[in-house]
Amino acid sequence: MSAPATHPSVTPVFIRLKLAIIRNGLRQSTGRTIGWIVGVVFAMLYGLAMGVGMIALRHSEYGPAAAVGLAVVLIIGWAVMPLFLFGGDDTLDPTRLAMLPLRPRPLISALLISSLLGVGPVFTVIVTAGAVSALAGNAVSIVVAIVAVALVLLLCVALSRAVAAANTRLLTSRKGRDLALLSGLFVAVGAQLVNLGASSLASSDGLDRVKSLASVLRWLPPAPAIDAVRAATGGSYGLAVLELLYVAAVLALVIRWWHHSLYRLMVTPDASTLQAAEKEAGTGGGRLAALLPGGRTGTVMERQFRYAWRDPRSKAAWATALAVGLLLPIVAAVQHGSIYSACWAAGLLGMQMYNQFGVDGSAFWTVASTISTRADAHAELRARALALSTVAVPYVTIVTIGAALLLGRPDAVPETLGLSLALLGALIAAGAFASVRFPYALPQDNPFGSSAPGQGGLAAISLFGGGLTGAACCLPLVGLTIYLHVADHHAYLWILLPIGALYAVTLAAASLRFTAPRLLNRLPEILTAVAKG
Amino acid sequence: MPKTFEAGAPDEGAPDQGAADQGYAVSVHNLWKSFGEQVAVAGIDLELPAGRFIGLVGPNGAGKTTTLSMVTGLLRPDDGTVLITGHDVWTDPVAVKSRIGVLPEGLRLFERLSGRELLAYTGRLRGLPGAEVDKRAAQLLDVLDLSAAQNKLVVDYSTGMRKKIGLAAALLHNPEVLFLDEPFEGVDPVSAQVIRGVLERYTRSGATVVFSSHVMELVESLCDWVAVMAAGRIVAQGPLADVRGEASSLQDAFLSLVGATERGGQDLDWLGGAR
Numbered sequence: 001m002s003a004p005a006t007h008p009s010v011t012p013v014f015i016r017l018k019l020a021i022i023r024n025g026l027r028q029s030t031g032r033t034i035g036w037i038v039g040v041v042f043a044m045l046y047g048l049a050m051g052v053g054m055i056a057l058r059h060s061e062y063g064p065a066a067a068v069g070l071a072v073v074l075i076i077g078w079a080v081m082p083l084f085l086f087g088g089d090d091t092l093d094p095t096r097l098a099m100l101p102l103r104p105r106p107l108i109s110a111l112l113i114s115s116l117l118g119v120g121p122v123f124t125v126i127v128t129a130g131a132v133s134a135l136a137g138n139a140v141s142i143v144v145a146i147v148a149v150a151l152v153l154l155l156c157v158a159l160s161r162a163v164a165a166a167n168t169r170l171l172t173s174r175k176g177r178d179l180a181l182l183s184g185l186f187v188a189v190g191a192q193l194v195n196l197g198a199s200s201l202a203s204s205d206g207l208d209r210v211k212s213l214a215s216v217l218r219w220l221p222p223a224p225a226i227d228a229v230r231a232a233t234g235g236s237y238g239l240a241v242l243e244l245l246y247v248a249a250v251l252a253l254v255i256r257w258w259h260h261s262l263y264r265l266m267v268t269p270d271a272s273t274l275q276a277a278e279k280e281a282g283t284g285g286g287r288l289a290a291l292l293p294g295g296r297t298g299t300v301m302e303r304q305f306r307y308a309w310r311d312p313r314s315k316a317a318w319a320t321a322l323a324v325g326l327l328l329p330i331v332a333a334v335q336h337g338s339i340y341s342a343c344w345a346a347g348l349l350g351m352q353m354y355n356q357f358g359v360d361g362s363a364f365w366t367v368a369s370t371i372s373t374r375a376d377a378h379a380e381l382r383a384r385a386l387a388l389s390t391v392a393v394p395y396v397t398i399v400t401i402g403a404a405l406l407l408g409r410p411d412a413v414p415e416t417l418g419l420s421l422a423l424l425g426a427l428i429a430a431g432a433f434a435s436v437r438f439p440y441a442l443p444q445d446n447p448f449g450s451s452a453p454g455q456g457g458l459a460a461i462s463l464f465g466g467g468l469t470g471a472a473c474c475l476p477l478v479g480l481t482i483y484l485h486v487a488d489h490h491a492y493l494w495i496l497l498p499i500g501a502l503y504a505v506t507l508a509a510a511s512l513r514f515t516a517p518r519l520l521n522r523l524p525e526i527l528t529a530v531a532k533g
Numbered sequence: 534m535p536k537t538f539e540a541g542a543p544d545e546g547a548p549d550q551g552a553a554d555q556g557y558a559v560s561v562h563n564l565w566k567s568f569g570e571q572v573a574v575a576g577i578d579l580e581l582p583a584g585r586f587i588g589l590v591g592p593n594g595a596g597k598t599t600t601l602s603m604v605t606g607l608l609r610p611d612d613g614t615v616l617i618t619g620h621d622v623w624t625d626p627v628a629v630k631s632r633i634g635v636l637p638e639g640l641r642l643f644e645r646l647s648g649r650e651l652l653a654y655t656g657r658l659r660g661l662p663g664a665e666v667d668k669r670a671a672q673l674l675d676v677l678d679l680s681a682a683q684n685k686l687v688v689d690y691s692t693g694m695r696k697k698i699g700l701a702a703a704l705l706h707n708p709e710v711l712f713l714d715e716p717f718e719g720v721d722p723v724s725a726q727v728i729r730g731v732l733e734r735y736t737r738s739g740a741t742v743v744f745s746s747h748v749m750e751l752v753e754s755l756c757d758w759v760a761v762m763a764a765g766r767i768v769a770q771g772p773l774a775d776v777r778g779e780a781s782s783l784q785d786a787f788l789s790l791v792g793a794t795e796r797g798g799q800d801l802d803w804l805g806g807a808r
Contacts, residue, residue, distance in 0.1 A: 299657040303643060310645040310686070362640040365607055366702075369635055370658040372626040520626075524609040531640060 010106055014114040022118070040119050047123040051130025058134045064230045065214030067131035071152060071223040074124055078156040079163050081120070097266070104263050108255065115157045128152045131226055137233035144232040144240050148225035151247045155222045158251060162258035168265055178312040221250040293386075296376060300383030301390075307359075308387075313442065314359060321348040322395065329399055333406035339416050342396075342403040346420035347467075349392040350427025354466050355459070356384050356435040358442050362531035368523040378516035381436075385428050385508060396420045415481055415493045418500025419474070425504020426473035429511030430466050436519045438462040441532040458529075477503060556619060558583035558710045558741035559604060564613035566599050573599040575765035576613070581743060581758065583618070583709075586736045588752035588773075589745040590783075591762030592791055597745040598638055600762065601714050604743075605635045618709055631659070634703035636696070638714035638745075644688035648679055648698045651687055655702040666705065673701040678727055693724035700728060704735070711735065713744035717751060729755065749784040759783070763791040 026033045054070065057063040097107065115121070132145035218227050224243035232240040292298035307314045325345035332341035357364050371377050400417045404410050440458040477500055484493050519526075561579040565572075574596045581587050591597050602608035604615050606622045606629065614621060620628035643651060649670060656666030674680045677697040682690065687698060696716055703711060711732075717725050732755075736742050746752050752759060753773065760770035768790050769776050773783070780786035 296658060296660070299654055303646065303654050306650070307643075307645055360643070363643045365635075365637055365640045366643060366655060366658070368607060369605065369630060370655070372630040524607060527607055 009110070010102060011110040011113050014110040015117065018114040018117050043119050043123050044126070047126035051126045051133075054127070054130035054134045063134045064227070067134055067226045067230075068214045068217050068223045070127060070131050071226045072217045072220055074127065074152065075156055075159065075220075075222055078120075078124075078160040081160055104259050104266070108259055108262065111161060112154070112158060112255075115161055116153070121153060121157060124153050124156055125149060128226075132229045135226065135229040135233060140237060141229050141232035141240075144244065145229045147244055148222075148229055148247075151225045151244065151251060152222040155225075155247065155251045155254065158254045158258060162254050162261065165258055165261040165265060168261075221247050296379035297383040297386065300380055301387045304384060304387035308391075311359075317352060317359075318391075321352055324348055325395070326399055329403040330406070333403050336407070339404060339407055339409055339412045340419070342400040342416050343420045343423055345399040346392065346396045346424040347427065349388065349395065350424045350431065350470060351463070351467065352388055352392075353385065353428045353431025354434050354462055355438075355440060355442075356431070357439050357526050358435075358530045360530065361442065362527070364527050364530050368527050371520060371523060374517050374520055377519040378512060381432050381512045381516055381519060385432060385512060388428065389424070392424055393421070396424060412493075414495075414497035415484075418496035418498070419477060419481060420500070421497075421504045422474050422477045422500040422507075423470070425506075425508045427467070427470035428504075429507045430470040430473060432508075432511050433515045433518075434462045434466040434469075436515050436522055436526065438466075439526045439529040441530050473507060556583055557581060557616070558585075558587075558618060559743060560616045561600075561604060562614045562616075564600065564603060564615065565611045566596075566603060566608065567611060572765055574603070574610075577762075577765070577767045579760055579767055579770065581741070581760070583741050584736070584739050585741055585758040586732070586756045587741065587743045587758045587760065588756035589743060589760050589762060590747060590749065590752050590787060591745075592747060595762040595791075596765040597762055598714055601712055601743070601745060602637065605633060605637075605712050606630065607635070607637065607640075631706065632709045634706065634708035634711045636699045636703045636711075636713045636716055638718065642687055642695070642699060642702070645686055647684045647686055648674065648690070648694075648701075649683040651698060652701055652705060656705045659706040661706060669705055670701070673704060676727075676731060677701055678724075692719040693721045696720050697724055697728060700731065704731070708740070710741045710743065713742065715746060716744055717746060717748065749782070749787055753777075753783040761787060761790050 026036055050070070054063075054067060057066055060066075128149045132148055136142050136145045217223050225247040228240040228243035228247075231237075231243060292301050308318050309315060325348040328344040329342045332338060357367070360367065367380060371380060397417060400420055401410075401413055404413045404416065438458055438461055440462060477496065480499070481493075481496060484490070484496070557580050559579065559581040561577060564574055564577050564579075566574040577596075577600065579600075589597050589600070599608065603610045603613075604617070604622065606626060609623075615623070617629050618632055620632070622629050643654065646654060652670035652673065653663075653666055656670060657663060661669075671680075674683050677700065679694060679697055679701070682694060687695065690698065696719075700713070700716065703713070713732075716728060720728065732742050732744075744755075757773055758771070759773050759776045761768050761776065777783050777786045780789070
């Protein structure tokens, strides 16, 4: 350690801190402990499978390319990880240490070594060990392999820490956390793209493309460390040493960058306390308000729309429902599936009506303290249903017509649209009731969580039970559709559109009327339930 | 140290000092609330005179927030009645909700609205005409020194700014009784002075302010009527001078009322010793 002899090294302190954080994180609840253990087991199995898979490629001509590719995927994963998981690991946030009399150099070694503890590093070691085992041959190459694994691990961890330190200001700001939340969507979309890429690689000439890709990736650290093992096995010891030195030099640069960011972080004030840039004037009652109905209904609708755009959780939920609701019918159309898959759009959007007040969180008190009559309660529910329908009805119509055109079945538009609208109405009806009867808190600290700890059961009742109830409410219309088909009354299928629309409106209106007095009577209970997050 | 207190004895009979000429703004009878095994509020009786600046004081965990939540209709009591200006909170919400303003502690606002949008939203939910809401909002933002930040999202506000915008939202419909839970907690001195000025002006007009705090100096300088809570019970209530009694300050009176003795310090002999 580079700490002066008079000061005890901080490294053991940080190692104990890291272990204590892991332990205390597990102590919070059994559910969390079980989740963590399942996660660890899954990660270890996955790592082992990948390691074994690499070893299986030992004598394959694609072995070196695969090993190099794996190293690059690892480093990208480590570099991106802090951007998503920043809130989850306190030890990643160096500003927490700013008040302590620590010098950057001993701090860096302490942080680096404590970072080596955890599931991620173990996973990395297992996978990398598999990769080098696929390439190692003679005794020298085994020595090179051991050095290579150490270098890969250190580079991954150091880069992850350096990225976190360089972006701390962004990541601890509100805007940064909002971005991180939405980035979940990009990951989902990215995963689809990777999936697409993987399936194209799996085609006949795909593996050759891997090889040509690998010849480039070979020079992207830490891949040269892996490639050094191949070089050593082949007897090119000079190249192997050069490649190892190259990766070590990059590691030194990364640590230097980290040192620089850390130093700057600890000696400059936090800019988040300064005034944020003024936003353009948003008028209290602007263009949006002019289009909305008056009274409580319009006021609540306006806030719902603002939240759909500004609140990252609402935005993510809307974006997911819209994207998946479009994607599923398109996939079905491409695979020449059923026209009824267009109902997914209505189904996913309709589910937005569930747990309306959980989305408000403890801010629901404002709603609760301004509802004093049944009419207020009715207006509140109606506004939320209307805000949802304003988006959902046109969207469902477009998706249904689009899917019908893609499938070349424009004749099926009326019945599908009728069914979709009925489903939407049924879900709004059931959702409004479930929001009042089974409200549950959304976790405030974990944007990806669907319910606060201990409320998972309630969330499941509300969502699955509610979804089933909503679907069951559509049964009369489904029955009618089947009857018209079976009895060969195809000419009358169009009546499903007006019937479906009417059914939806009637059902939703009846449910809101039924639910409104219950909302009025349950205001404190709902507040207690949703404020727990 | 004061030894005994005559004023505001926690007996069944409601104290009638100072409230003879006016009705009670808030009257609470036998209010109970428990969370599982934990009894948070153990059957309190409280009569708060109208037109006063009333402090509800007590140590952390005394049940102040629970009491205020039940009094304002945000939490259902296990038992007991709450009347606000003579109207029952739980059977006559129409009369009560339009007459009270609330600034709760530990509950959020709709933070993804800007300060001005939040006021516009709250005022319209209260059923006020839009133009009137916007006029009042602009004046409140100005008086509370929030005009520069009116278009900033509340999520980006500091603690003091949040308290001020919360106060503005609570005042918007000109309530008769205002309930503030720890309105000065985490607020800088400048914002505190602004909040204070607004509240003093508001009570001079005959309205009632009930606020909870554990900062005795603040309560002593602001309030003319005090209720002291400890362990879910009211241990004293009455005009400030009566509750303070012969003690040199409300702080001393409070410490002896809640049974806190001079404690601590003996075992820390190294503290302040040779370094």
